[in-house]
Amino acid sequence: MKFFEILGKIDRKIIFIILAVVVIIPLIKPFGLISKASSRAQSVFDAVDAIPAGKPLMISIDFDPASMPELYPMLTAILRHAFAKDVKVVVLGLWLTGMGLGEQALATVSQEYNKEYGKDYVFLGWKSGILPVVLGMGEDIKKAYPADNYGTPLESIPMMQSIKNYRDIPFFISLSAGSAGYETWIAYAQSRYGLKIGAGVTAVSAADAYPYLQTGQLTGLLGGMKGASEYEFLVKQKGYTNQFSPASQAMDAQSLGHLLILILIVLGNIGYFFTRHSSRKEQQ
Amino acid sequence: MQRTIPLALCLGFGIFMIIQFFIPHPVSNAAYDIVLKWIRLITIFALVLGVGSLSMHHTTKIRRKITGWQYSIVTIIGVIVTAVIGLVGGVGRGSGLQVIFQNIFIPVNATMFSILAFYMASAAYRAFRARTKEATILLIAAFIVMLGMVPIGSAISKRLPELAEWILTVPNTAAKRGIIFGLALGSIATSLKIILGIERGWLGGGRQ
C-alpha cells in the first residue's frame, strides 16, 4: 500500500528531472517520428507548389521572438520550398519586433540556394500604420513601400519591376501570433482584392482560424509546431531540401513530453484510487 | 472636488468615445487621435512614477538590510546601466542596448517561458485526479487531445487526431464562446457603471 501512496505523491523535483531527460534526449538524438501532413498543411504546400517559377510569393511576418519556436520553423520551411522552386519571395511584416527574425531567415536560407537579393527575394520590412500598408499594396506596392528595408527604392530593384500590386501575387502567407495578423489580411486584402491567403499560427490560436478555412477565406493553415513539422516533412518528402528540420525534431521531444505527462497522470490516479480504497476500508 | 473632477472627466470622455464610435466624420477621427495621443503621454509620465517606486523600494531594502538586499543592488545597477547604455549608445542595430537585449533579455525570457513545461507536468500530475464525474470527463478529453496533437497519437490510431480536433473545434469552442458572450456583456455593464460613476472603486476607497 505504501507503494501506491508514493505513486500518488511523487516529489515534483523527480518529475522535473525525468521530464528534462525525456525532452533533451530526442533533441540530441532525434527519433524521426514523422508527422504525416494534415489536409490543412497540404493545402498551404500545394498552393506554394503551384506558383510558377519566377512568380512571387509574399510572406508577412506577424510574430515576435516569443512565438519563434512555433512560427520561425514555418518561415524557414516555406522559404526553402519557394527557393527550391525558383519562386521569388517578398517578405514584409506588421510586427516591428519580428523584422529581425525575417532578416535572419532570409540571410540563412538564401545562402543554401544561392539566391541573390533584389533578383530572387526582397525584404520590405515594417511600415507604421497597418491599414495604409495593407490597403495601399492593393493599389500599388511602391506607394505603400517606396523603398525596401535598407532604403533602396523599389523601382530600382529588378524583381519588383513586374510586381505592382496584389494582382501580381499568386499566393500570400501570413505567419501570425496575434493581432495584427492573418485576420487583418483577410479583412482588407482578401475581401477587397481577392488575394489568396494561407496562414501559419501558434497552436493555441489554431482553433480560432478554422472558421476561415471552412468559408474558404484561408487556403490552408499551419497550426503550431506540429504544423511546422508537417510542412517540413512535405518539403523534405519532395526533395526540396535535406536541411535540419527544427520543428520535426522538437515534435519528437514534445511527443515524449506529452507521453510522460499522461503516464504521470495515470500513476497519480492509480495512487489516488488505491489510497482512497484503503482509507475507506480502514474506516469500515 | 477631489472625486468630482475625475468622475466628471470619466463621464464626459466615456460618452464622447461611445458617440465617436458611430461617427466616421474626420472631425470625430481627429478627436479620437488626440485622445489616443494623450493616453500615450499619460502612460509615459506614469512610467516615471513607476521607476521612482522601484528605486525607493530597493533602496529601502538596501538601507534596512532586509533579506535579499544584495539582489536589490543588482536590480538598481541593472536599471542604471541599461538606461545609460541606451541613452548614450542609442537603440539601433549593433548598439549596446541591442546586445543586452539579444544576449541577456531574450535568453532569460525564454528560460522563464520554458519553466512552464515543467510546471505544467507537475500541475497536471497533482490536479488531474478522477475525483468526480466531471473531473473524469476532463481527464479523458485531456488524454485524447494530448495524444492527438503529437505524431505518437496518429501512430496509435488515425482517429485520434480527428477526435482531438473535434474536441477542440466543437465542445471547446462552444464553451469558449459562451464565456466570451458573458465577458462581453460584463465588460459593457462594468464600463457603463464606471462611466456613470456607479462603480467608483478605481478612484480609491469607498463609494461616497
Place this chain on the structure above:
Amino acid sequence: MHIFLITLMLVSQISPPSCVTSYDTPNDAGNSITIHWTLSTDPNIAGYKLFRTQQGQEPEFLSFLSPFEKQYLDENVKNKIPYTYQITAFKVVGNDTLDAGSAVSNIVTSSPQWFNTKRLNVLIGIVIFFTLILYFIMHARRGKKLFIRRIAGLDAVDEAVGRATEMGKPILYVPGLSSVSDIATIAAINILGEVAKKTAQYETTLLVPNRDPIVYTVAREVVKEAYTSVGRPDVYKADNIFFITDSQFAYAAAVDGIMVREKPATNFFLGMFWAESLILAETGANTGAIQIAGTDSIFQLPFFITACDYTLIGEELYAASAYLSREPLLLGSLVGQDYGKIVIVSIVILATILMMLSAKIPVLNILKLFNIG
C-alpha cells in the same frame, strides 16, 4: 474572303461596359467615391481603363482593372468637388489595341458622413442593453431585493484573509499584468479595495506588486483610502504596494521570488494574465498558500483552475465588486446583465431557426438585414 472579312470585323468590334454609376462612398470620412459598372459582354477583353474627370478639367487616367472587376473605390478625391467617371474596355488584336468607352457616369461629389449606418445594429444592441441595466439599477434603488447566486471564490475571501491573520503571514495580491484601461484590471482594483479593508481591520500585511506604473499609482491610492475608511491609517505601509517592472517574465520571476521568500498564506491572482499565469499559480501552490484566482482570459483559466483553490471565471470577476459590497446599485446592474444574456440567447436561437428556414424561404435571411455575412 467574305467570311474572313466578316470574322475580322467581328473580332475588331468590342462592346463597352455599361450602366456606370458613381456615388459617394457611404459611412466614411469623405474623400472617397465608389464606381459600379456592368461588365462588357465581350468575353475576350484584356481589361478596363478607368478615367476620372474633375469638372472643367481634362479626363485623367486612374487605373487599369482586371476583366472581372465591377467596382472601384477612388480614395483620391477632394470633398465637395464634382467628378464624373468613364470606363473603357480594351483588348489587343494583333498589333493594335481596341478600346470601347462607356457612357460617362453621373456627376458625384464626396463628403464625410455623420453616422455610420453599418453600425446601426450595434447601436440597437447598446440601447437595449443599457435600458435593461438602467431599469434594474432603478429597480434596486427602490429597495427591491435581488437574488445573486453564490460565487465560491468570493465567499472564500473572508476565510483566506482570516487564515493569513491566524498564521501571521502576509497576503499577496497580484492585480493582473494589464493596464488600467483593461476591465479586468479595474475589477481587480475594486476587489483590492475590499480586501484592503479586511487586512486593515486585522492588521495583516498586504503585498501588492504591480507591473503597470498607472495601476501601481491607482492601487496605492485604493489601499490607502481603504485603510483610512476603516479608521486604520496608522497600519498602512506605502512600501508594501510597489512597482516591479513592465516586462512580463521579469515580473513573474519577481513575484515568484516574493512568494518563495515571504511565504504568504494567501495569494490573490485577479485581473488579466498571459503565459505567466501557471508560473505564478504553481509556485504559489508549492508554498502551501490558499489561492484565489480570477481572470477574463479564456486561455489562462484552465491553468488557474488546475493550480488554484478557487477560480472566478470570466464575468464572475466583474461581478465581484457588486458581490462583495452588496450595494443595491451594483447588484441591479448584474441582474440587468443576466437579462441581456437572455435577450442575446433568444435572438441567437431565433436567428438560427430563421436561417435554417431561409434555405427554403429566402426572405427569412435576416442576417443580411443586419450587415452580417
